[in-house]
Ligand SMILES: NC(=O)C1=CN([C@@H]2O[C@H](COP(=O)(O)OP(=O)(O)OC[C@H]3O[C@@H](n4cnc5c(N)ncnc54)[C@H](OP(=O)(O)O)[C@@H]3O)[C@@H](O)[C@H]2O)C=CC1
């Protein structure tokens with residue numbers, strides 16, 4: 001029986017991860033939800049990246065039975081679809097097979113609670129070791145074969161070794177560490193900071209304001225990371241500063257593009273911006289942990305509580321500045 005990596009989700013990032021593994025000569029299967037996606041992938045097309053370079057044809061299926069022979073399972077659907085993916089793995093996956101979380105956000109049920117994806121996965125999948133795969137990585141660039149450096153984090157050295165080996169000789173260079181919670185949190189939070197940075201630029205507040213938001217946003221990430229017991233070094237690595245820098249660089253990031261449109265008073269793009277979906281849970285987590293998250297809270301007020309963006313900016317600037 002041949003064991004193959006299986007990727008749940010055939011969107012931008014699922015295709016990009018698959019393309020990197022295929023480049024090393026591995027057979028990969030994608031588990032998707034629509035026949036149209038199966039057909040597009042077989043023709044070497046990613047539906048979410050129509051302008052991307054031609055990719056290799058990819059084997060995809062609608063049948064979760066493909067999980068039975070998975071050597072490792074990448075979960076690459078939006079955060080909101082992760083619980084259903086975990087249920088599918090619990091039903092069809094083989095115990096002991098690593099589950100690698102690739103989404104960037106916080107798990108939440110109807111805005112009533114807030115949970116790191118790592119904790120949600122551990123609860124739903126007690127028989128599977130869990131890893132987080134994150135870092136600065138725009139899917140279209142990975143799909144085009146350009147180099148990227150990512151981080152895999154798990155408490156299992158064997159799982160880290162497996163992931164590193166899987167991507168050896170691909171265009172993804174994998175660094176490892178043992179702080180999955182910190183890595184999951186940093187990936188979720190950078191999206192919200194990118195929305196805030198986009199808002200500042202869209203409002204015409206200038207480069208100084210953008211740099212201030214990135215830096216104070218990083219301080220928020222570090223504070224909440226400390227509160228959840230994450231490793232401070234995670235925040236200064238690829239999955240922290242690295243991904244924050246990438247996402248705040250410009251409209252290539254969907255989260256930054258969302259913020260730019262919001263700031264400029266334009267309609268927001270019709271693309272996934274995980275930060276807009278995760279900010280409520282993140283603000284809730286900050287309240288539960290009693291951590292001050294002014295930028296996160298401001299974006300939550302604007303997106304979920306009807307606050308005017310100008311008023312949110314005024315409220316942020318009216319805060320008494322403290323020590324750095
Ligand atoms: N794109 C990137 O550069 C990167 C993205 N990520 C993260 O990866 C995650 C996925 O993003 P990305 O691939 O870009 O998103 P896309 O919008 O490109 O693709 C999403 C994929 O998930 C599927 N999907 C969406 N909703 C559901 C659902 N409710 N149930 C089952 N499947 C669903 C879509 O299926 P369908 O086509 O049928 O709608 C599609 O295959 C996000 O959390 C993102 O932050 C991480 C690193 C880089």
Ligand SMILES: O=C(CO)COP(=O)(O)O
Pocket residue numbers: 104135136137138139191194243246247252253254255256272273274
């Ligand atoms: O996470 C990403 C790059 O690392 C993708 O960012 P966006 O979802 O903002 O495009």
